[in-house]
Amino acid sequence: MARPRRRLGRESLTAFLFVLPSLIGFITFFAVPAVRGLWISFTNWDLLRPAQFIGLGNYARLLQDGEFWNALTVTIYYVLLNIPLQTVLAMVIAVMMHRLTDSVVIKGLLILPWLMPPVVVGLIWLWILDPNLGILNVALKSLGLPAVAFLGLPQWAMPSIAMINIWQYVGYTALLIFAGLQSIPPSVYEAASIDGASESQMFWKVTVPLLRPVLVFVLVTSVIGSFQIFDTIAITTKGGPVNATKVLNWYIYEQAFSRFNMGYATTISIVLFLILIVVSLIQMRLLRAGESDL
Amino acid sequence: MAPNVTGAYRPKQQFPWGKILAWMAMALLLFVTLFPFWWVLRTALTAPRAVFQNTGSLLPVQTTLINFQRVLGLVDPQTAIAMGGSGQAINFARALINSIIVSGLVVVGQTTFCAMAAYAFARLRFPFRNGLFTLYISALMVPAIVTTIPNFILVRQLGWLNTFAGIVAPTFLMTPFAVFFLRQFFLGVNREVEEAAYIDGASVWLVFWRVVVPITVPALTTLAIVTLINTWNSYLWPLIVGSDESVRVLTVALGIFRSQTPQGAPDWTGLMAGTTLAIIPTFLIFVLLGRRILDSIQFTGFK
Numbered sequence: 313m314a315r316p317r318r319r320l321g322r323e324s325l326t327a328f329l330f331v332l333p334s335l336i337g338f339i340t341f342f343a344v345p346a347v348r349g350l351w352i353s354f355t356n357w358d359l360l361r362p363a364q365f366i367g368l369g370n371y372a373r374l375l376q377d378g379e380f381w382n383a384l385t386v387t388i389y390y391v392l393l394n395i396p397l398q399t400v401l402a403m404v405i406a407v408m409m410h411r412l413t414d415s416v417v418i419k420g421l422l423i424l425p426w427l428m429p430p431v432v433v434g435l436i437w438l439w440i441l442d443p444n445l446g447i448l449n450v451a452l453k454s455l456g457l458p459a460v461a462f463l464g465l466p467q468w469a470m471p472s473i474a475m476i477n478i479w480q481y482v483g484y485t486a487l488l489i490f491a492g493l494q495s496i497p498p499s500v501y502e503a504a505s506i507d508g509a510s511e512s513q514m515f516w517k518v519t520v521p522l523l524r525p526v527l528v529f530v531l532v533t534s535v536i537g538s539f540q541i542f543d544t545i546a547i548t549t550k551g552g553p554v555n556a557t558k559v560l561n562w563y564i565y566e567q568a569f570s571r572f573n574m575g576y577a578t579t580i581s582i583v584l585f586l587i588l589i590v591v592s593l594i595q596m597r598l599l600r601a602g603e604s605d606l
Numbered sequence: 607m608a609p610n611v612t613g614a615y616r617p618k619q620q621f622p623w624g625k626i627l628a629w630m631a632m633a634l635l636l637f638v639t640l641f642p643f644w645w646v647l648r649t650a651l652t653a654p655r656a657v658f659q660n661t662g663s664l665l666p667v668q669t670t671l672i673n674f675q676r677v678l679g680l681v682d683p684q685t686a687i688a689m690g691g692s693g694q695a696i697n698f699a700r701a702l703i704n705s706i707i708v709s710g711l712v713v714v715g716q717t718t719f720c721a722m723a724a725y726a727f728a729r730l731r732f733p734f735r736n737g738l739f740t741l742y743i744s745a746l747m748v749p750a751i752v753t754t755i756p757n758f759i760l761v762r763q764l765g766w767l768n769t770f771a772g773i774v775a776p777t778f779l780m781t782p783f784a785v786f787f788l789r790q791f792f793l794g795v796n797r798e799v800e801e802a803a804y805i806d807g808a809s810v811w812l813v814f815w816r817v818v819v820p821i822t823v824p825a826l827t828t829l830a831i832v833t834l835i836n837t838w839n840s841y842l843w844p845l846i847v848g849s850d851e852s853v854r855v856l857t858v859a860l861g862i863f864r865s866q867t868p869q870g871a872p873d874w875t876g877l878m879a880g881t882t883l884a885i886i887p888t889f890l891i892f893v894l895l896g897r898r899i900l901d902s903i904q905f906t907g908f909k
Contacts, residue, residue, distance in 0.1 A: 324730075327735075327810075331727070333722065334719050334720060334723035334785060335738075337778065337780035338745070340775075341757055345756035352755065352756060352759075411625075413632075420897075420900060424639065427892055431841050431884075432857075436642045436645070438864070439874055445874065447645055450661045450662045479638070479639075483639060542841075543841045547861060547864060564755075568758075581751045584752075
């Protein structure tokens with residue numbers, strides 16, 4: 313308002329120069345690739361010969377591809393193992409911290425795993441879970457229990473991967489919820505306790521509803537993140553044993569960079585994108601994201 | 607009828623069992639969180655042959671620094687094999703430098719260019735401003751894997767495979783998140799200081815660098831840390847465009863070292879020494895800037 317109108321022309325020019333580098337980056341590495349990805353998904357392309365337009369061929373192939381359906385099932389299984397346990401644990405940790413301490417040191421230590429490269433986390437647990445020498449199995453054996461090939465057995469592999477990722481992310485999730493807890497005014501609890509509310513009533517009738525915005529954020533982002541798990545799988549099981557951990561992102565990677573089916577790999581990635589949109593919309597609807605109870 | 611739940615209002619005779627239990631749970635949680643880090647270091651300090659002995663020992667067995675020397679390429683292969691290592695050439699020193707180069711480039715480029723763009727979106731008037739910003743934001747929803755394959759093909763066509771340019775290209779100039787994040791901060795800056803500078807005849811360029819940047823250093827630092835950690839940790843992109851040893855970053859080097867394992871018996875002590883090297887820089891950032899990281903988590907929950 314304070315600026316005179318005649319500056320507008322120059323201001324537009326300056327603004328354009330300010331935006332230009334990011335715009336080049338956006339067009340080159342986000343916008344055009346997204347559109348190009350859509351085009352590639354309609355082609356058969358091994359990078360050696362020119363891309364061949366095959367219309368919806370890849371999408372038709374997908375419907376009949378058992379490996380794709382396995383990858384989808386395995387991914388959903390992982391999300392269902394990972395998210396409920398992680399969210400509940402994070403909630404418990406957050407409430408516990410809220411009651412006990414605001415210590416920066418404790419909060420800091422709890423997010424340490426989250427700061428680590430997933431590759432490093434994968435390696436650490438590959439070693440801890442090693443069937444022969446791993447400390448977890450050594451501990452099991454010393455308790456008289458049989459050793460378990462955690463990452464080597466189809467029925468154990470996915471729960472182990474989920475456990476590894478919960479270890480990495482639960483502290484971070486707990487901290488987000490903790491921040492939400494701190495933003496609830498104590499007067500709400502005082503009022504509730506004057507009305508004679510019990511501890512559990514306060515939790516379900518006050519804490520949970522007031523935390524809804526935070527919980528929606530945590531759930532939507534962690535579910536989207538879980539659907540895209542890659543690094544941990546790449547380091548530990550590489551999709552095995554017997555495809556038990558061959559999640560969508562690993563299958564896409566395999567199609568693109570081992571089998572050089574660029575078109576088909578892109579098709580799966582676009583289908584993953586569509587799945588994520590649907591999942592997010594359902595979640596937002598179920599959790600009534602827009603409403604606040606305060 | 608305690609108005610407070612902390613226990614301070616309860617009769618003194620009652621022993622605070624609940625609190626003690628909660629602290630025990632907290633101690634267990636911290637143990638589970640931290641033990642794996644100790645286990646990495648313990649293994650890295652264990653002699654290669656001794657990894658099969660005293661597998662339950664909480665302390666390093668036959669404590670030695672040989673693993674670090676091995677992974678940094680300071681020991682010749684014969685000696686390494688004699689020590690019980692794999693004797694493979696594992697040049698983590700090179701990978702460490704490469705990681706520093708890649709992260710440094712991305713942090714400086716992305717923070718600078720996104721700050722400029724974010725300032726324009728927050729403050730300046732120009733045609734298509736809102737439409738363009740909406741486009742940036744909508745890109746946040748696209749999963750990384752969708753653009754990864756076309757970007758790989760582009761980088762390949764540019765002849766940038768196995769170059770630093772290829773590794774940093776997609777994130778050097780912008781990420782939609784960085785622009786969004788900084789714009790939020792710039793919107794919250796008090797306009798009056800800027801207006802005063804404009805009335806004194808300062809140019810937009812000058813106001814941005816001399817007024818806005820200095821007062822938003824905390825926000826810029828936060829973004830720089832987030833970018834640094836994300837770049838340092840990234841794996842898939844550098845794996846597909848830069849697996850050659852000359853540009854191989856730490857995460858990729860670790861992945862390759864892990865895959866080179868001859869049947870069954872990985873070189874655990876070497877692997878854990880390499881892992882320790884990959885952890886140290888993050889650890890240092892954490893010790894120096896832990897509070898800032900915590901604040902930024904509470905700000906948005908970045909990623």
